[in-house]
Amino acid sequence: MYGAESTGGKTVHLLTVGNSFSHNATHYLGDLARASGDTLVLHEDNVGGASMELHWGKAEAADAHPGDKAGxxxxxxxxxxxLAGGHWDFVTIQQASIKSHDIKTYRPFAKELSDYIKKYAPDTTLLIHETWEYRVDDPRFSQKAPAPGEPKSQDEMYQGLSSAYSTISKELGLQRLPVGDAFHIANHDSKWEYHAPQPPFDAKSAASGTLPDQTHSLNVGWSWKKQPDGTTKLTMDGHHASMAGEYLGACVWYEVMFGKDVEKNTFVPQGLDPEYAKFLRETAHRAVQEAK
Known part of the structure; x- marks a missing residue:
């Protein structure tokens, strides 16, 4: 159950136990809340690149040696x-995206974290944040001979993570934040999907400041980043969410946590095409409804 729609303002206290993907997905959550007269109170126990195993290890370290930096x-x-020091309407957990397709990496850590959170915050609603597939042209999918079990394509990564998150959520009786589903729907829409450049973008010969067409990319993709020595370097990030991806993720979280149809929300990030934003809200709503 995701909760009934309300007409008045609502305050949600949220604790995330994740990594940069949780930070991506909550980037615009407060803005969406404010646009409907709601309030978000957010605290992030996020660690860059963290897996469920890492978070469980930190909990064990803290219990064994209180105050130790490791915990x-x-x-x-x-x-x-x-957990014990605040009132949390929702707490979220997630798997590291690089491991998200492999259900073996969730066990036993998802259950350990779930039991731990319920012990110290018994009144919270625990949610599992389904992370998303990498961009279709991410270097992960360019390997000629990927390691055994590694996804060979964006679709294969999605099928793996979708199955793993669905299985674990059912095992633990947790509600799922279907951000990965929303990304997959958007990435396969005939009008709004991202199209990798053809021929592929030649990063080695690209002139400074030159980028390929990345319209409708839900991931950061190619960008020029300033280096400590003042030069700029071309980098590829097919993992993290772009503005559009952050908006889509936040729309999913908003509808689940605030119990309101995000299609009716008026917030659009500056610089995001309003028609595209409308499609992303519709996609988030569809993903949430199909996940019930």
Whole structure:
């Protein structure tokens, strides 16, 4: 159950136990809340690249040696401290995206975290954040001979993560934040999907500042980044969410947590095409409804 739609303002207290993907998905969540007269109170126990195993290891370290740096997050508090020290309407967990297709990496850590969170925050609603597939032209999918079990394509990565998250959520009786489903729907829409450049973008010979057409990319993709020595370097990030991807993820989280149809929300990030934003809200709504 995702909750009934309400007409008045609602305050949601949210704790995320994840990594940069949780940060991506909540980037615009407060803006969506404010646009409908709601309020988000967010605390992030996120660690870059963190897996469920890493978060469980931090919880164990904190219990074994309180105050040890290995067991604390920003602010020198452990997960137990944060769980017990506040009222949380929702707590979220997620798997590291690079491992998301492999259900073996969730066990036993998803259950350990779930039990731990329910012990120290018994009144919260625990959600599992389904992360997303990488961009179709991410270097992960260009390997001629990928390691055994590694997804060979965007679709194969999605099928793996979708199956893993669905299985674990059912095993643990958790609600799922279907961001990965929303990304997959958007990435396969005949009008709004991202099309990798053909022929492929030649990064080695690209002139400074030159980028391929990345219209409708839900991931950061190619960008020029300033280096410590003042030069710029061309980088590829097919993992993290772009503005559009962050908006799509936040729309999913908003509809689930605030119980309102995000299609009716008026917030659109500056620089995002309003018609594209409308499609992303519709996609988020569809993903949430299909996940019930």
């Amino acid at each position: 604390v997050y920003t602010g020198s508090k452990s997960l137990k401290d944060d």
